[in-house]
Amino acid sequence: MAEEKEDEINRLNLELSRLKAVLSANKTELEKLQEEVGILKAEKFTLLKDKEILSDENTKLKTNISQLQSEKTELQKRIQSLEAEIGRPKLLPEQLTTSLRDAISKMEEGLKTEGRVDYTIGSFDAEIKVALSVGDENKIFIKLPYIGEAVTPENLSLIKFSLKSIPKPRIPLIKVPLLIGMSKDSAVKIIQDMGLKTELQERQSRTPPGTVIDQKPEAYTEVAPETIITIIVAIPEKVKVPNLINMDKEIAIKIIKEFDLEVGKVESKLSEVAPNTVISQSPLPDTEVERRSSVNLVVSVHGVKV
Structure with missing residues (x-):
């Protein structure tokens, strides 16, 4: 009986030792898990901090983008204004009056008739709204709106012209x-x-x-x-000399006269072609000469060279 109890005690001690070993292993695993949890909490804190920083930077970027868009809009308006300024016609006062003078001259040209009476413009009144500016050497420039430009009346000055015709002293013709x-x-x-x-x-x-x-x-x-x-x-007047080569002498002379040219020297030269055939001419064919210029001929003759 005592032996059974002792065996039971030994078995329980062994079980206790096993349980202590398991508990110790679980404790170690628990400590590892707790350590990992601590690391994860630290990483979570870091991530939350980074998120907060990124959120702030995102807000700043949105603000900067909004400002840049506003600046872009202002720059585009400025560029359009500068382009309009460059493209705006700019005249000196004397150029404007010259244009008016030319216009009146053309209108008077249109008033002329085929009869014995002509008409003229007695007076010419005009009002022009323009923008005035002062350039180098205190020169005044007249700026006209370019096509399609919207201009408020307050930004324009009104120039009034009243032109009258003054008769010039009559010049003897x-x-x-x-x-x-x-x-x-x-x-x-x-x-x-x-x-x-x-x-x-x-x-x-x-x-x-x-x-x-x-x-x-x-x-x-x-x-x-x-x-x-x-x-x-x-x-x-100039004419082109006709081509007379290989023609009969009489026909060649007739053609020379038809071209309003004169027959010049007619020389003979031994040749194997038919007698009285033109074998050369001066000037050459298609040469431009004055009318009534002379054309010299060389015609063939039969014979024996000695």
Whole structure:
């Protein structure tokens, strides 16, 4: 009986030792888990801190982006304003008045009639809204709005023009003489003696060279002093020499005359071709020469060289 109790005690001691070993192992595992939990808590804290920092940076970035977008909008407006300023037509006052003068001249040109009476503009009133600016050397510039630009009336100045026609002193007119048929030198002298100017042009014609064959303006036209009179002077017409090679001499002579050319020297030369055949010519075919120029021929003859 005592032995059974002792065995039971030993068994219980062994079980107790086993349980203590298991407990010790579990304790070690628990400590590891607690350590890992501590590490995880620390990492969670770090992540939360990083999240908070990133959230703050995100808020700052959004604010910066909003500011940059506002600056971009302002820059775009400024660029559009500068482009408008560059593209805006800018005139000097004298350029504007010159434009008005040219416009009036064209309007008066449109009032002219074929009859004995012409019309003129007695007065011209205009109001123009422009932007004025002062440039270098205190020059005033007139800036006109460019196409499509929206401008408030408060930014524009009103310029009023009132133009009236003033008659010029009447200048005695000169009647252009008839110059056609005169020699060039005579026509030039007459024109210059009358207080007019000359301009010479040339034109091919069958009229004797140096003769006036046309003029501008026409004869008897009344013009102001120092007006340029264009004189067209005749120069000899030119023709292309026809190709006469291998033609019969008589036919070649006939063609030369039809081209308003003259027959020059006709020489003979021994040749194997048919007698009286043109074997060479001077000038050569297609050469441009003045009318009535001479064309020399060499024709073939039969014979024996000795």
